[in-house]
Amino acid sequence: MKTTRKKVTIRDVAQQAGVSYGTVSRYLNGNNHVSKDASRRIAAAIRELEYTPNRAAQSLAQQRTLTVALIIQVESNETIVQASVSEAMTGANQTLGDAGYQMVTLIANSDESTERIAKLVRSDFADGYLLFSLSNDNLLANTFLNISRPVVRSEAGDRGDLPYPAVDFTNRDGQRDITRYLLDKDRADLVYVCGPGYSPSAVNRLEGFKQAMGERFNERQVYYADDWEITSGEMAAVEFQPMLNHINGFVCANDNIAVGVINQLTRFGYRVPDDIAVTGFDDSSMAILANPKLTTVRQDSILHGQTMAELLLKMMRGEQVEDHYIKLLPTSIVERQSA
Amino acid sequence: MKTTRKKVTIRDVAQQAGVSYGTVSRYLNGNNHVSKDASRRIAAAIRELEYTPNRAAQSLAQQRTLTVALIIQVESNETIVQASVSEAMTGANQTLGDAGYQMVTLIANSDESTERIAKLVRSDFADGYLLFSLSNDNLLANTFLNISRPVVRSEAGDRGDLPYPAVDFTNRDGQRDITRYLLDKDRADLVYVCGPGYSPSAVNRLEGFKQAMGERFNERQVYYADDWEITSGEMAAVEFQPMLNHINGFVCANDNIAVGVINQLTRFGYRVPDDIAVTGFDDSSMAILANPKLTTVRQDSILHGQTMAELLLKMMRGEQVEDHYIKLLPTSIVERQSA
DNA sequence: CTGTTAGCGCGTTCAT
């Protein structure tokens, strides 16, 4: 057993196998034909020497890196606790890995880190990019406009100037369906707690609520939150307090908000769902933690990641994808206790 | 404004500035002297051409990558929802970035991905490694034994054969202190819900409980959970059901478990903390979400990441760190409602 | 089928 921890290169392998290193390279890249015999000897040499190709050299020669960067943009110094993102990462990592790509995730949470990442991108750091914009501004998005590598976004964006394809959920339909679910249960007097305005998802979900309500929709029955947090739900409930006696359902744009609403309603002395039903969206871990457990709209975040990765792989293979292409993933209603 | 999106190299810059590319290289790496005048012209050329050095070429020539890999090992297909990890990532990303390094996150959640990452490591993919082992086996750890790059671990490990320094929290002291906090409040009849046996943190925390209990400690007052999840807390409460009438406190190894205990105790008809007090550990987001809000042990995960990064930077600078060196970060008690 | 060689983009001597 060799413990020589000195750069073992393709040349060492060649020498050990008694061939030229060009042959070794061919063997490794499997393109052309290498004699049965040579192959065997090369394989043995590689194993013995514990040879691993040098990544940097490979990229330099091949003009590709075999890595894909998953970039997460969050508000300054915010952390990425969001379970959905974590799950999407897992899904993407999975399929990219199967295709031989290594996924690396980059976090842009400050001006400096954003600039640093932009620089990386410009230096052809990866062969493709998965873009998770959790924040308002898209500083990075502009950087990508100038490069020729494929990019896939995680949200059907609002910015028409970004041609990148996206994978998203059927937010509108999901919200519409769960609203109908309430209506079908004779909960006719509903109010809606909308997500932050900068989020395309929030806009689409509100659209779904409107659709389900049809004629009955009224601007005064919607509360516009500033973020996706629990506190916003509490504030919404307070805002609607004067009307609480006839309201019999809160449709909320996500689980956190729903939890906030429930908390506040409980404090006011209302019972959920007996007096007032409450629905969430996301089916996050919060959904089963809440009391009562949340009836909500489920979206498969792992699938989200996988689908984004598949689309990116397709693009990296050179297949053309039309600008602004959007793939929508289905959602489904999960019936628990809150509605 | 040039829209030429063709590989602009150091040579282009040199030509535009009217110098040889050797000079540009020197200018970039700031080592030697470059004439005031040349510098100015080079700077202008770089800006105009939007030149960014090619990463692969740089690493190849310099034998370093200016990137640090943060590797997370989780059970197969598990997601990394853990807020503490997410926060540590943020902290590490911060300080590494300030030092000019780019942090990339790698997820090992299957045999294939683990092997792929091991390969990356062997190919000198990064200049240093931050290792988060959330799972039992340390397949990867062995890979590192054969390379000469610095490694820092996130947990004071149980494996004596791994010489890498680690940054961890004072788990033992934290658990001891919060146990004493209960004892001081005349909660003398305590039980302990221990974390999974493969986790060094779990072992240390149990140790702290024992220490605080002293003579009074009894093996029958501890429940050994298989994981860190809510369900385990519920199971523990069920297990202790026969003794619930005289027990007046549950000390739990983390917040999730504490939430589970509270849920189950509530179902059994006990009031928390009036009948039975419950404490958590981590001060995760769950702590304030729980009802009643959790009294728990706080640990600063962002600081955790920062400290790990600082230690790694030190090692990458060439400073020697003794084998098995362990840096312990303080914890503190957060008093809320559950105890 | 295989050896040879010219780059890939940049850092680094070595002269000048």
Added chain:
DNA sequence: ATGAACGCGCTAACAG
């Protein structure tokens, strides 16, 4: 202070 040339480790195109 600056230009020229070599090498980092590997791929690919070209002979043979």
